[in-house]
Amino acid sequence: MSAGLSLRDVTVAYGDVDVLHAASLDVAPGETVGLVGESGSGKSTLALAALRALPPGGVVRRGRITLGGDDLRAMDAASLRALWRHRVRFVPQDPLPSMNPALPVGVQVAEALDPLQPRRADVREIDAMLDAVGLPDPERVRRRYPFELSGGQQQRVLIAMALLGRPDLLVMDEPTTNLDVTTEAAILELVRERVRGGTTAVLYVSHSLGVVAALCDRVEVLYAGYGVERAPVDDLYHRPVHPYTVGLLDAVPDLARGKGHAPLRPIPGRLPDPGETDGGCVFAPRCPVAEPTCRTTSPPLAAVAPGHDVACLRADAIRAGDVSPRQPAPDVPDGPTSPHGTSLHAEGLTATFAARARLVDRLRGRARPRLQALRGVNLHVPAGRTLGLVGESGSGKSTFARAAVGLETPDAGTVTLDRTPLPARLRDRPRDLLARLQMVFQSSDEALHPLRTVGATLRRPLRRLAGVPPADLDAAVADLLASVALTPDYAERTPPELSGGERQRVAIARAFASDPEVLLLDESVSGLDVSVQASVLNLLDDLQRARGASYLFIGHDLAVVAHLADEVAVLYLGAVAEAGPTDALLAPPFHPYTEALLASVPRPDPDATPARPPLEGDLPSPQDVPAGCPFATRCPRVLGPVCHDERPPERWSDDGLHRIRCHIPRADLAAEQADLDLREAP
Amino acid sequence: MTSPRAAGATFVGGGARSPRRRGALGVLRSLYDRPASAIGTSGVLVFLALAAVGPLVTPYGPTEQVLLDRAQAPSAAHWFGTDRLGRDVFSRVVAGARDILLLAGGGTALAVLLGTATGLWTSARGGWIEEVTFRLYDALLALPALLLALLLLGTVGPSRSSVLLVIAVAYTPIVARVVRSVVLSVKAREWVAAARLQGESPRWILLREILPSVLPALAVESALRFSYAIFLVASLGFLGVGVQPPSPDWGLMVAEARDYVYLTPWSLAFPAAAISGLVVSVNLAADGLGRALRSGA
Structure with missing residues (x-):
């Protein structure tokens, strides 16, 4: 009997249709397990089944679900309430609907700490946790209502609530999918620092292989309701076996593989509908190495290495290198793209939108505030x-x-x-x-x-x-x-x-x-x-x-x-921060904002550790654009008052192709950023 | 059928491959899926049938007086009895069905037409025209429908056409608001932007890109307005400012019978039952229509 979460042969159905087939999963205390799959893979269903929180219509038909040895399927309503109250926590993709819009954040966080007597919850503990999840000035945050916080802040509050409960099991269902990449990086950093370790078993659901690579100890890959591969994170990314896992990895563009490098290898065909399976391997119709037996025999998960299980009849042949599980590379017609064609040129494009003005301000004859969406963009x-x-x-x-x-x-x-x-x-x-x-x-x-x-x-x-x-x-x-x-x-x-x-x-x-x-x-x-x-x-x-x-x-x-x-421009608050050929953009010197963006992109490679601390703060309101450099409020390389007060100059490269709008000279930027070069080594 | 579909869309994903395409007949059939809307729909159909063939099946004319048979209780000869003037109540109730359905239906149709046209055009266009139109509608909505009707009828005088006009004026703003709420969400959709990029005319965008999305909400609202219009027509008749005697108007019949309720209770009860029966039927059918269109969308 394991101490953490354990699912054995769990089958879940909506109505008459099985959407999850005999899935097994273990998450030990202190371990973070990633659950990866595309939409329709059943990953959210599995996560909710682990919480006994399936939506109406969803039924666990077979299998065993235990948490710390207690059988969740045998629990009555009272023990389930106790389970949900004290032992499990859930962080959803969209934080706002999970909060009560009518209560200040502080009240809700207190309930998370002490569900039965929130008024007696220790305010110091709450403030310490809010601070720890990256919400400075916790006293102010506590008085806010959920809608007054940005999406990233809402997600931080939910994570704080989850952690305060000191749960045995924490399920996070795509908690960063709706967030910007810089916010995502900050949240992932937070999960890495604060959530991992300890005694909590963490189940992290995501469609993004990059996010999972950065975060998890082990990964479970789901396809059409079947677990197809389960492996420690290094094995999965460096020695994937199942053709679906390989296909997923090949389909993700990586920063280090820019244009003109290998084309992406998509997986042909489409996901079968639930209930459409016919007894064979569910991936066989899309598999590059499928044999006739694959269409008649459903493979069980079997170990190919310690801790590495694969549900594939051809696993041994793939591991021996006899066959390649990769999808065939698509044909790319020879020759570069046509140099003829038409260019589009934008010069000084400026756009503002009228924001809603307060009636009092309008009566006093004040100008309506304007949202500055574009501020003189040349592209x-x-x-x-x-x-x-x-x-x-x-x-x-x-x-x-x-x-x-x-x-x-x-x-x-x-x-x-x-x-x-x-x-x-x-x-x-x-x-x-x-x-x-x-x-x-x-x-x-x-x-x-x-x-x-x-x-x-x-x-x-x-x-x-x-x-x-x-x-x-x-x-x-x-x-x-x-x-x-x-x-x-x-x-x-x-x-x-x-x-x-x-x-x-x-x-x-x-x-x-x-x-x-x-x-x-x-x-x-x-x-x-x-x-x-x-x-x-x-x-x-x-x-x-x-x-x-x-x-x-x-x-x-x-x-x-x-x-x-071929060329990339980076926009920040309605102005071009940096623009130039893609290769130049992926190499120093960077605009400090580009630098932060590049460092934030989750890479599908567990060895690609983030090179920079995540950006702090949120995007300033476009109603109130800083007078100097728009990025100055968040810039880690800010020089001093000049950044806040003066609009930075555009600094061009010698060949006249690449521009950065920054007060720091290109040579200085290049020298400080030499460690971050994402161009593929020749 | 509903729960696995809904669950599939939300949690399993990719479940949107088999939508149901249905015509008007399919919608009518799905009204019989639930007992409440089946009863309502049947009721509406019965009243419609009565209105259509009424004069052919009634034994007496609606204003025909049999002076020897005055104030008779319901019997084989007079199913609903007779009033104190010797008119057959059954014949009058059946004849009244046509009147009230025509007046309420016509008034609702007028309101739907006006409300859709103005709501669609002004809210797709935006700007001051929309602002002025809807502030005007808000002003109309600030008055209770009955008060507005009394005011208008006091000005133009009671007649069938003025009852039509009253219904149209009272319900146009409500229909327009319903249309507007859908238009505002649809006009920002990307397929509308794509149509603009194809150089489509404002008329095409209004009628072909936006209007089809408005229709389900409009159908439900029309049915609901219809039931309120029936109520309004009957109320106006009751107050004596709508259809004038000796027409067999249900509201009017209730008003006339009120003074003799101890003598001829049946001449009050049957028209009153007809009013509430029709209103309840239309409401149940409207509710079912809403469900049918939502689940099919």
């Missing part, structure tokens, strides 16, 4: 190439794209397409200009009209912008679908019938309908699972080679952006 999307645009939420990167295509009207500045200046308002742009500049949006759920078939969605721009005659429309739709690797029968389907990746392909097809010269992609792969993301990134690359379109690729994930982009 250049090179012809036939890709400019990556990165920044945290609130940096203005989406506003830039929307202003460029005309969805927002900028206050000042110009956008030119080659040498054609674009009218600021969308309605002043003639149709042939609209056809030349198109956009792919972020959300695969909202980008397509849910009631319209894919065919109808694609026919419209083909007719209006590309001028395809009605008789040829069906053929044109089929061509367009083929260009995004979808079969013609997709024309009859509606968006709710498609998976997220398929929807995003249709959205890309729609944008390509008018054969645009410049395409803006606003976080267009962010919502996708990594294996799907890889195939969409490859698709975008292929389409660029085939059509010679120029891309502006916006993302918050530096590794993804660097993978696709």
